[in-house]
Amino acid sequence: MTESTTGSSGAAGKDLRLEGVTKRFGDFVAVDDLTLTVPQGSFFALLGPSGCGKTTTLRMVAGLDEPTTGRVLIGDEDITDLRPYKRPVNTVFQSYALFPHLTVFDNVAFGPRRRGVKDYQQKTRDMLKLVQLEPYARRKPAQLSGGQQQRVALGRALINEPGVLLLDEPLGALDLKLRRQMQIELKRIQTEIGITFVHVTHDQEEAMTMADTIAVMNAGVIEQLGAPGDLYENPETTFVANFLGQSNLIMADVMDTSGRTVVVDCHGQQVGVESTRSHTSEGRGWLGVRPEKIFASPAGLENHDGSNVLTGGRVSDVSFVGVSTQYLVRMPWGQELMVFEQNTGQRAAFKNGDEVDLAWSRAHAFLLDADQDAQAGMMTPEADT
Amino acid sequence: MTEAVTTPPAPPAPVVDGENARRRGWGWLLLIPGMLWLAIFFLFPTVQLFFTSLYDPSGSFERGYAMTWHVANYADAIIDTSNLFLRSFMYAAITTFVCLLLAYPLAYAIAFKSGRWKNVMLVLVIAPFFTSFLLRTLSWRAILSDRGPVTSFLQTIAILPDDGRLLATPVAVIAGLVYNFLPFMTLPLYASLDKVDHRLIEAAGDLYSSPFTGFRTVTFPLSLPGVVSGTLLTFIPASGDYINAELLGTPKQYMIGNRIQAAFLTERNYPLAASLSIILMVVVVLMVIVYVRRAGTEELV
Ligand SMILES: Nc1ncnc2c1ncn2[C@@H]1O[C@H](COP(=O)(O)OP(=O)(O)OP(=O)(O)O)[C@@H](O)[C@H]1O
Ligand SMILES: [Mg+2]
Numbered sequence: 001m002t003e004s005t006t007g008s009s010g011a012a013g014k015d016l017r018l019e020g021v022t023k024r025f026g027d028f029v030a031v032d033d034l035t036l037t038v039p040q041g042s043f044f045a046l047l048g049p050s051g052c053g054k055t056t057t058l059r060m061v062a063g064l065d066e067p068t069t070g071r072v073l074i075g076d077e078d079i080t081d082l083r084p085y086k087r088p089v090n091t092v093f094q095s096y097a098l099f100p101h102l103t104v105f106d107n108v109a110f111g112p113r114r115r116g117v118k119d120y121q122q123k124t125r126d127m128l129k130l131v132q133l134e135p136y137a138r139r140k141p142a143q144l145s146g147g148q149q150q151r152v153a154l155g156r157a158l159i160n161e162p163g164v165l166l167l168d169e170p171l172g173a174l175d176l177k178l179r180r181q182m183q184i185e186l187k188r189i190q191t192e193i194g195i196t197f198v199h200v201t202h203d204q205e206e207a208m209t210m211a212d213t214i215a216v217m218n219a220g221v222i223e224q225l226g227a228p229g230d231l232y233e234n235p236e237t238t239f240v241a242n243f244l245g246q247s248n249l250i251m252a253d254v255m256d257t258s259g260r261t262v263v264v265d266c267h268g269q270q271v272g273v274e275s276t277r278s279h280t281s282e283g284r285g286w287l288g289v290r291p292e293k294i295f296a297s298p299a300g301l302e303n304h305d306g307s308n309v310l311t312g313g314r315v316s317d318v319s320f321v322g323v324s325t326q327y328l329v330r331m332p333w334g335q336e337l338m339v340f341e342q343n344t345g346q347r348a349a350f351k352n353g354d355e356v357d358l359a360w361s362r363a364h365a366f367l368l369d370a371d372q373d374a375q376a377g378m379m380t381p382e383a384d385t
Numbered sequence: 386m387t388e389a390v391t392t393p394p395a396p397p398a399p400v401v402d403g404e405n406a407r408r409r410g411w412g413w414l415l416l417i418p419g420m421l422w423l424a425i426f427f428l429f430p431t432v433q434l435f436f437t438s439l440y441d442p443s444g445s446f447e448r449g450y451a452m453t454w455h456v457a458n459y460a461d462a463i464i465d466t467s468n469l470f471l472r473s474f475m476y477a478a479i480t481t482f483v484c485l486l487l488a489y490p491l492a493y494a495i496a497f498k499s500g501r502w503k504n505v506m507l508v509l510v511i512a513p514f515f516t517s518f519l520l521r522t523l524s525w526r527a528i529l530s531d532r533g534p535v536t537s538f539l540q541t542i543a544i545l546p547d548d549g550r551l552l553a554t555p556v557a558v559i560a561g562l563v564y565n566f567l568p569f570m571t572l573p574l575y576a577s578l579d580k581v582d583h584r585l586i587e588a589a590g591d592l593y594s595s596p597f598t599g600f601r602t603v604t605f606p607l608s609l610p611g612v613v614s615g616t617l618l619t620f621i622p623a624s625g626d627y628i629n630a631e632l633l634g635t636p637k638q639y640m641i642g643n644r645i646q647a648a649f650l651t652e653r654n655y656p657l658a659a660s661l662s663i664i665l666m667v668v669v670v671l672m673v674i675v676y677v678r679r680a681g682t683e684e685l686v
Binding site for chain 2: 062063064083084085089090091093095097098099100101110111114115156157160
């Protein structure tokens, strides 16, 4: 059909850019003034809870929904008003959207045939091999399992080697082993062909292992964007702190912000936070520490020079999960903090009721604005993946 | 996969049905009323019709008929009416084709473009059924009459010569047939177009299909079950129809239905009428079988 698509040219300056993109459905704002640049050839993950606007964002990039306001660009070309079939963009749909009247082979061959690719048959066979569906080529989608269908959807989009590939939870239906395999494969394809991937997922582990950049989205806006490590180690909002991994958030009063270390008062005990990791300046704040960063020791026994220490804890729950032991420690002000400890076998495990001190390095805490909900972004049981 | 040297074992051939059929059990009970109905009102009359077609034609309604297994009735019937059969199937085929051309855009518009007017439009499609079929066909005589607006208009734009007419021509008969059977084409088409998942059309667009290509490669193939049932629902009754030919045509446009009707009701030649009916039935069934095979409905979703 149309040859206006460039495919994977490899030329620089084909970044995907969203500028002030808003999408309203009636009064409801699904995506709110989103501005974002996805560098060409990068693996970009959009992570967020159900209904936060991930699919809507992808649909606007694909051209299936029109932004209410704002612009979508690839490189310097404004594609906001370009019809979907003219965009160098392909989508792996959340619902697969496989053509039920076509065989697996014809589904995968659909894109190349529309574009008049000469050796589409060979390309299709190669793609079927890649997604491990060769023996199923003659079947109809209805005769495949959910995971197989998902791989057809993946192959059908990948075969076009588009400039930007949008993946809407492409691995959600696969079992763990196949999922890991496909993750590695996707990553390999992405680096090899240099396609820009925008990958939507619920699975934070998937996002962190695969992506160069993660954007955490919530209620139509991007809460924070950055490299996986930065996002995890230095979250800027309680939502990110809770949504990516788990965090202990302790209410604290900010005492001194003058030095390179911000001093805060936690229910009477003073601890420090590096100023680069402090995202509030005065009044109160949420002091955050990841459970695996905390080192628990028998009360008063060890010397914690240079570390932050909170004393007076009492172990209230112990659960052994194999590689680690997870403790809940009740603090004097009533809050229960999570502490994960590797089962190195160096130390005996604590028991319920043991008195402990909690210590962590200054470089490992972060300080967040107190106006936010400490529960934001926590996994509710049904949203758990 | 790079490390996937172990090719997955060949998958078992997909099982379509079979297993499930054996589990129906009680479901058969539900079939009983329908089966009884068919036995009494279809099977029995058909057998009766078959026997009648083999009666001695020298009998008459008043004197009664003798059962002589007079197979020659069929030969007589075919010799007598082969041109009527040809004409009927030709008219029915043209009717079906025109109905398809008219109904497809209509059904498409109702399914995809009508928005909240969908129900209103569907009611309008079946609204003609609220008045008598005879009355509506008769009113086409007025519409197509020699002094009527359609004829005059066609004469003005010189499509029809000044002394040309529409009524009492094949055009009138076919127009009547098309009009009467249009809903039977529209409704099945609508039903299958309405089922087409909009996301598939989006996916086609995402995969470099212009709207037209998307229609050709996705929407139309998915609507084929509706095309098949719509054409059957139009072609079968149209090939046996006699009202339109009688009211809008002349004996020169008569179809096989007119001949059967005359043989039954006017001439009271029951053996002839019965053998004509049987021939019509067999030919139509054969055509349908060939058609459905070729359209491959079992392949359709
Ligand atoms: N066509 C529509 N009309 C009205 N509201 C819509 C429409 N499409 C999406 N929404 C709303 O917009 C919000 C964002 O939807 P979206 O599909 O983008 O969520 P998502 O982040 O992809 O969620 P999930 O992870 O469950 O797929 C939802 O609250 C949804 O109800
Ligand atoms: Mg979604």
